[in-house]
Amino acid sequence: MLGRLYANQDCAAAFALELVGERWSLLILRDAMFRGYTRFSQFQKKLGIATNILAKRLETFVAAGLMERRQGGTPGEPAEYVLTQKGLELKPVIIALTQWGDKWVEPGPVLFANRTDGQPVTVQLREADGDAEVAVADVVARRRQSRPKIRR
Amino acid sequence: MLGRLYANQDCAAAFALELVGERWSLLILRDAMFRGYTRFSQFQKKLGIATNILAKRLETFVAAGLMERRQGGTPGEPAEYVLTQKGLELKPVIIALTQWGDKWVEPGPVLFANRTDGQPVTVQLREADGDAEVAVADVVARRRQSRPKIRR
Numbered sequence: 425m426l427g428r429l430y431a432n433q434d435c436a437a438a439f440a441l442e443l444v445g446e447r448w449s450l451l452i453l454r455d456a457m458f459r460g461y462t463r464f465s466q467f468q469k470k471l472g473i474a475t476n477i478l479a480k481r482l483e484t485f486v487a488a489g490l491m492e493r494r495q496g497g498t499p500g501e502p503a504e505y506v507l508t509q510k511g512l513e514l515k516p517v518i519i520a521l522t523q524w525g526d527k528w529v530e531p532g533p534v535l536f537a538n539r540t541d542g543q544p545v546t547v548q549l550r551e552a553d554g555d556a557e558v559a560v561a562d563v564v565a566r567r568r569q570s571r572p573k574i575r576r
Numbered sequence: 577m578l579g580r581l582y583a584n585q586d587c588a589a590a591f592a593l594e595l596v597g598e599r600w601s602l603l604i605l606r607d608a609m610f611r612g613y614t615r616f617s618q619f620q621k622k623l624g625i626a627t628n629i630l631a632k633r634l635e636t637f638v639a640a641g642l643m644e645r646r647q648g649g650t651p652g653e654p655a656e657y658v659l660t661q662k663g664l665e666l667k668p669v670i671i672a673l674t675q676w677g678d679k680w681v682e683p684g685p686v687l688f689a690n691r692t693d694g695q696p697v698t699v700q701l702r703e704a705d706g707d708a709e710v711a712v713a714d715v716v717a718r719r720r721q722s723r724p725k726i727r728r
Binding site for chain 1: 593672
């Protein structure tokens with residue numbers, strides 16, 4: 425976890441990056457989301473990262489509630505790391521990064537689809553009522569009228 | 577730039593993270609996108625990061641085509657770092673992170689809106705035809721049928 429690295433940044437994107445902004449974090453989550461990986465050895469083999477780093481990342485995800493650690497059913501069976509709803513809801517971040525990389529760096533090997541009907545799925549900027557897609561140039565940030573006062 | 581850190585990852589999200597996955601990178605882009613910052617001193621003051629790190633990040637963004645460096649018009653006027661379309665199109669990544677942080681960590685101070693009509697804007701997972709919003713649990717990755725063969 426980046427911990428308080430972004431402590432002076434009162435911004436929900438910064439809050440998110442404190443949990444998933446370290447190297448490899450988003451790629452581990454990607455493999456959990458889209459490859460269905462749950463075991464240490466699966467992540468390690470796919471990513472080829474140092475085991476101590478992978479262990480630290482998984483520990484962080486469990487502590488942050490992005491994953492649940494489930495002990496293997498029989499002795500010697502490895503534990504499984506299973507995405508929670510909180511973790512699963514990072515999918516739009518991964519998909520947005522992928523779309524951007526596909527367009528601006530180099531097309532990658534995957535597309536996203538709705539498993540219920542097989543139709544392609546993309547991340548889109550939309551008005552809340554859902555009628556119109558919004559051009560990136562037109563999206564601006566506004567200060568929220570009110571929010572709970574929480575001291576970080 | 578992370579450079580070849582993710583070199584064994586044939587994945588467009590990894591390609592994207594090689595350009596924007598380092599600490600502070602996405603927050604610098606956020607300030608360029610939504611605060612309209614263009615000058616070194618603006619980013620430095622807002623983020624409070626070491627000047628050598630900020631300089632490296634801006635240099636990387638210029639080299640990667642996310643920003644253009646424009647020399648000040650008069651002698652002594654500081655250079656400006658202006659987002660290109662490539663940089664601007666990372667907005668959905670920032671907004672997706674913000675939405676997630678708002679929901680799962682703590683509500684931040686901003687909302688996003690369409691400047692043309694003031695309506696709230698969100699990142700949504702949508703079928704390509706745009707009719708239906710798709711639940712995160714239903715989005716799966718499929719191997720692309722064909723793509724240009726590029727050796728990285």
